[in-house]
Amino acid sequence: MNQKYEIAFQGEHYAFSEIAAKNFLGEGTVCHPMPSFEDVFEAVRRGKPELGIIPIENTTSGSIHRNYDLLVEDGIQIVGEVNLRISLHLITPKDVQFEQLQKIYSHPAALDQCRNLIRTNPQIEFVPSYDTAGSVKLIAEKNLKNTGAIASEFAAQDYGMRILKKEIGDFQENYTRFLIISSKKISFGEPNKTSIVFSTRHIPGALFKSISVFFLRDINLLKIESRPLRGKPWQYLFYLDFSGNMEEKNCQNAIEHLKEITEFIKILGSYPAAK
Amino acid sequence: MNQKYEIAFQGEHYAFSEIAAKNFLGEGTVCHPMPSFEDVFEAVRRGKPELGIIPIENTTSGSIHRNYDLLVEDGIQIVGEVNLRISLHLITPKDVQFEQLQKIYSHPAALDQCRNLIRTNPQIEFVPSYDTAGSVKLIAEKNLKNTGAIASEFAAQDYGMRILKKEIGDFQENYTRFLIISSKKISFGEPNKTSIVFSTRHIPGALFKSISVFFLRDINLLKIESRPLRGKPWQYLFYLDFSGNMEEKNCQNAIEHLKEITEFIKILGSYPAAK
Structure with missing residues (x-):
């Protein structure tokens, strides 16, 4: 892409969100690290920067529910998505051997993607932290002994650490889907996917009827997620992704039909589906 | 109940799981604390003890996905459920004032049910731990200063601490649904609710067709949850709860119909719905 974008992400530099943002927007993208997802949403709502990137689901550990909850709030729309293969590596200071490791830090979702490593090494304490790359940074800055982190290869390089074990995730085929969010309508190509959230009225078969408005119009459902x-x-709130965009009459009709069944509904955005 | 049961739960004594177990089975129930949900499942699989209790969803913070994942594995069935109102209190050593608090420990789900407290007190570090009651125990045993925990009132009493603030949860109406699991078929009354898990075949409208097998037979769907x-x-794996039990012809027909659409299906159990 020719235009240079600025984007907010949760975590430290070399977090997977930043890698995904640069894959989507180009290497020259200016990426702003933020401590929490709330901070990312708040920054994007103020338009500083204009874009944010948030992980929404991983194919091993599942949905990032906090981000589903934050998408319901006002002032934000989804303008794009990108999938990234997540390669997890065990990263340590250069002089540490595996047998010496007492603690391994990482993000809870990354830990959940390395259950085999955890199960087969009960002598090691696996400690949840706020970020994968941030765990590497913590070890480097505090000069922690007998400690490792699970993160991307880029994080290892940047903090002068080494990869002790490569590809320690349970599954080679391990992907995270990220959403690009903005407070404004920004186009990254022809939209062919739409995300919505709704709650149903208290009527019999409400969920069946909700899903039927798409099936009856040959609109393909891609994902359903429920949240309290x-x-x-x-x-419950139901989050649905479907094929199509809200400029199409067919999709507009489905949503009009859905409104007969729902108490609350919000269109989260139409955007080009990730490849 | 007259019979005296033994039951495994995750956490320390006075965890909400133990309170729920005693509500369901009686005060005389022998409750065995275990460090992890995996340990609870493993103990119940071996029949020592015969029962386990696991939280499955909270009406504020949502589903406990790890337990959904563990239910798919062999050798376990759901034999009962119980709902418990979760009253969360801020618990501290007797000489600590609110203004002195630097850290508050609790289970991540309990922290997620106290977002207002967290948002309005940025000077306090909120630290995730393995258990609510275990957080109180930690403070008592390590004699931690300027530190609090979020847990049940029973935990406060047992560890000689006090309740500094009562009812600090975001919502008074805050409930957790617990499942009773066993490796054997044990009856706690007339079953009127069934839980299943399935994955669909790659056919158009698979989720719509899956849900329609219940709607077409007037079987009420109570919950849907998706997991990778x-x-x-x-x-995805889809977890469904519906009204009815697998002894009924109507439910058997629905499941036979569902098998035409699914690649994998498992009946997790029929049991009496919580009141």
């Missing part, structure tokens, strides 16, 4: 409706026990 | 199929990127 906070403060309303045993009621 | 580990090692098969972008494929």
Whole structure:
């Protein structure tokens, strides 16, 4: 891409979110690290920077539910998505051997993608932290002994550490899907995928009827995710991804039909599907 | 109940799982604390003890996905469920004032149910731990200064601490649904709810068709949850709860119909729905 973008992401430099952002927008992209997903949403809502990137699901560890919750709030739309293969490596200071390791830090989702390593090494304490690359940074800055981190190869290089074991994830085929968010409508190509969120009315077969509005119009459902409706026990928000964009009459009709069944509905955005 | 049961739970004594187990089985129940959910499943699989209790969803923070994943594995069935209102309190040593607090420990799900407290107190570090009651135990045993925990009122009493702030959760109406699991068929009354898990074949409208087998037979769907199929990127397992039990012809027909659409299916159990 020719235009140079600025984008906010959660974590430290060389986090997978930053790698995904540069894959999507180009190497020259200016990436702003932020401590939390809330900070990313808040920055993008203010338009500083204009874009944000958030992980939304991993094919091994599942959905990042906090980000689903944050997407419901006002002032944000989805303008793109990108998939990234997640290669997880065990990173340590240069003089540490595997047998010496007492602690390994990483993001909880990355730990959940390395269950085999955890199960076969009960002598090591696996410690959840806020970021993969941030775990490498922590070891480097605090000069921690007998300690490792699970992160990307780029994080190892940047903090002068080494990769002790390569590809320690449970599955080689391990991908994270990231969403690009903005407070403005920005086009990254022809939109062919749409994300929505809704809650249904208290009617029999409400979920069946909700899904049927797409099936009856030959619109392909790609993903469904349920989350609790906070403060309303045993009621749920449903997040749906489907093929098509909201400029198409067929999709507009489906949403009009869906409104007969729902109590709340929000279009999160139409955008080009990741390859 | 007259019979005295033994049951495994994750966490320390006075964890919400133990409170829920005693509500369901009676005060005389012998409860065995275990460090992880995996340990609970493994103990129940060996029949020592015969029962286990696991949290499966909270109405504020959502599903406990690790337990959904563990339910797929062999040798375990769901034999009961119980709902418990979760009252979260800020617990500290007796001489600590709120203004002195530097750290507050609790289980990540409990922290997620106290977002208001976290947002309005940026000066305090909120630290995730393995258990609510275990966080109180940690403070008591290590005699930690300027530190609090979020847990049940029973945990406060047992470890000689005090409740500094009552009911600090975001919502008064905050419930956790727990499942009772066993390796054997044990009856706690007339079953009227069934849980299943399945993955669909690659056919158009697979999810719609899966849900329609229940709608077409007037069987009420109570919950749907999707999880990644580990090692098969972008494929999902769907967990469904529906009204009815697998002794009923109507439910058997629905499952036979569902098998035409699914690649994998497992009946997790029929059991009496919680009141």
